[in-house]
Amino acid sequence: EVQLVQSGAEVKKPGESLKISCKGSGYSFTSYWIGWVRQMPGKGLEWMGIIYPGDSDTRYSPSFQGQVTISADKSISTAYLQWSSLKASDTAMYYCARRRSNDAFDIWGQGTMVTVSS
Amino acid sequence: DIQMTQSPSSLSASVGDRVTITCRASQGISNSLAWYQQKPGKAPKLLLYAASRLESGVPSRFSGSGSGTDYTLTISSLQPEDFATYYCQQYYSTPMYTFGQGTKLEIK
Numbered sequence: 001e002v003q004l005v006q007s008g009a010e011v012k013k014p015g016e017s018l019k020i021s022c023k024g025s026g027y028s029f030t031s032y033w034i035g036w037v038r039q040m041p042g043k044g045l046e047w048m049g050i051i052y053p054g055d056s057d058t059r060y061s062p063s064f065q066g067q068v069t070i071s072a073d074k075s076i077s078t079a080y081l082q083w084s085s086l087k088a089s090d091t092a093m094y095y096c097a098r099r100r101s102n103d104a105f106d107i108w109g110q111g112t113m114v115t116v117s118s
Numbered sequence: 119d120i121q122m123t124q125s126p127s128s129l130s131a132s133v134g135d136r137v138t139i140t141c142r143a144s145q146g147i148s149n150s151l152a153w154y155q156q157k158p159g160k161a162p163k164l165l166l167y168a169a170s171r172l173e174s175g176v177p178s179r180f181s182g183s184g185s186g187t188d189y190t191l192t193i194s195s196l197q198p199e200d201f202a203t204y205y206c207q208q209y210y211s212t213p214m215y216t217f218g219q220g221t222k223l224e225i226k
Contacts, residue, residue: 035164035215041169044220045162045205050213059213062119096183104152104167104209111161 002026004034004096004109012086017023019082020097020112025044029077032055033099036081039111040092050099051079086116120211122129130226131196131209139221141206146167146186152192153182156220157202165204166191180224199226 007021022034035050049060053072060070072079079096094112097105123143133139141151149169154162164173166182169189179194193200206218 020122020134037217045156045207047207047215048134049141050215061214066127097162104164104207105162106167106173107166108161108163 002098002107004098004107006096006109006112008096009115011117012087013118014087014116015115016086017082017099018086018114019080020114021093022077022079022081022109024077024098027098030074031108032101034072034079035097035099035105036068036079037095037097038064038092040093045095048081048094053077053079086114088116088118090114091116119214120147120208120216121214122206122208122218122220123175124206126221127219128224130224132226133196133198135196135226136139137193137223139195139204139223141184141189141191141218143187143189143210147210148153149185149200150208151182151184151189152182152207152209155200155205156205159192161224162205194221196223 005023027093030053033050033052035046035060038046048064049070051058051070053074096109100106122141125140151169153166156162161209165176170182203220203222205220209215
């Protein structure tokens with residue numbers, strides 16, 4: 001079965017760092033782009049950025065450039081989204097999703113809820 | 119950046135109704151458009167891609183059309199399980215694969 005499994009919910013304080021993960025299985029992880037999407041509570045989907053695990057080519061939405069870092073470890077079929085200093089406004093659900101070749105995002109992770117509160 | 123304007127933002131309808139949701143791009147996107155369904159507490163699910171191609175396993179009551187900047191999602195006969203939020207997304211402009219703001223489909 002093709003799937004993306006994300007790491008569990010996190011509760012952090014402002015200023016802390018965090019790295020969440022998205023592990024792919026059932027397909028060639030290095031052959032598909034993986035994107036990250038933010039959904040703030042009660043709000044819509046926001047595009048954050050994308051990585052190609054085969055060569056770690058990474059592209060960011062201008063809104064998220066410099067705010068987060070997207071990376072991947074192809075040896076363990078895992079993509080990451082990380083923050084160096086969290087803010088309360090980072091509280092959201094974060095989804096990873098696989099991009100089918102030159103096409104839409106067909107496989108989604110279950111989401112990781114990040115709560116940032118003092 | 120390409121902006122995606124989705125309408126309406128919310129819609130009330132009854133089981134059996136035909137509903138249409140519209141998505142307009144700020145510039146042409148050459149049918150590089152997907153539609154997703156999201157239910158509360160769940161990840162989005164791909165319904166259609168390339169504007170009109172039905173994803174495997176998605177019921178045929180869902181259809182998509184459009185070209186250039188204007189696209190529509192139609193549900194021909196609403197079923198109880200279709201009440202959800204729907205999003206369009208353009209994947210024409212790398213790396214900004216922007217979403218529409220969503221349409222919440224509610225039971226009348």
